[in-house]
Amino acid sequence: MHKLVLIRHGESTWNLENRFTGWTDVELTPLGIEQARQAGRLLKAEGYDFDVCYTSVLQRATHTLWHVLDEMDRTWLPVVNSWRLNERHYGALQGLNKSETAKQYGESQVQVWRRSYDTPPPALEATDPRCERGDIRYSKLAPDQIPLTECLKDTVARVMPFWNDALAPASQRGKRVVLAAHGNSIRALVKYLDNISDNDIVGLNIPNGIPLVYELDDELKPIRHYYLGDAEAAAKAAAAVAAQGKT
Numbered sequence: 001m002h003k004l005v006l007i008r009h010g011e012s013t014w015n016l017e018n019r020f021t022g023w024t025d026v027e028l029t030p031l032g033i034e035q036a037r038q039a040g041r042l043l044k045a046e047g048y049d050f051d052v053c054y055t056s057v058l059q060r061a062t063h064t065l066w067h068v069l070d071e072m073d074r075t076w077l078p079v080v081n082s083w084r085l086n087e088r089h090y091g092a093l094q095g096l097n098k099s100e101t102a103k104q105y106g107e108s109q110v111q112v113w114r115r116s117y118d119t120p121p122p123a124l125e126a127t128d129p130r131c132e133r134g135d136i137r138y139s140k141l142a143p144d145q146i147p148l149t150e151c152l153k154d155t156v157a158r159v160m161p162f163w164n165d166a167l168a169p170a171s172q173r174g175k176r177v178v179l180a181a182h183g184n185s186i187r188a189l190v191k192y193l194d195n196i197s198d199n200d201i202v203g204l205n206i207p208n209g210i211p212l213v214y215e216l217d218d219e220l221k222p223i224r225h226y227y228l229g230d231a232e233a234a235a236k237a238a239a240a241v242a243a244q245g246k247t
């Protein structure tokens with residue numbers, strides 16, 4: 001049996017301000033740091049340990065991983081950063097307040113932009129100062145690999161090569177894997193792992209900073225999954241994420 005631990009980053013400054021974030025590289029808040037440290041304490045107390053760690057190239061996820069590892073006395077573990085684990089790109093919505101956007105366009109439109117499987121938000125212009133194409137961390141990518149917007153289907157398409165090339169082989173070799181990423185890149189992985197339909201994935205929300213444990217069989221098929229710690233608190237936190245697009 002293999003165990004895979006997925007952690008969405010702790011609260012970010014734009015989570016606190018209820019802004020669409022996507023590839024914008026915002027920091028953790030003090031609460032976000034505490035959530036990450038609490039996740040590390042919980043993992044340690046429950047006897048978890050890891051061999052290899054994966055995260056995105058965005059600091060809210062990277063710092064979450066660092067705080068987790070610091071609490072576990074494991075800051076020396078190898079860490080692989082990949083843009084493929086970045087948050088879903090939110091296009092021209094990046095930076096806008098979610099509830100103001102719902103007031104302007106309606107809650108159902110915002111729900112489509114936030115959660116539909118195959119309808120992306122309006123795209124950024126490549127000339128928009130928010131566009132990440134000039135960012136040095138993506139300099140090895142072809143311009144069209146750097147999205148101007150993404151629906152979850154697009155995120156699945158860029159996360160899956162990372163599952164196939166890195167995460168799955170590491171797990172299969174018996175490595176204990178922890179991954180710190182983002183609400184929608186984790187939704188993409190969970191959709192694949194649990195074979196969730198395009199319709200049902202709309203209802204799945206991932207809370208900040210709570211370790212989500214997948215137990216996998218030898219073929220890496222899920223046996224079961226659960227949030228570590230207080231299950232009711234995790235469900236409440238997921239419901240609060242769902243409600244962020246209300247007016």
Ligand SMILES: O=C(O)[C@@H](CO)OP(=O)(O)O
Pocket residue numbers: 015019020021022023087088090114183184241244
């Ligand atoms: O803004 C974002 O990038 C994501 C995660 O914070 O938000 P949502 O839950 O609306 O997809």
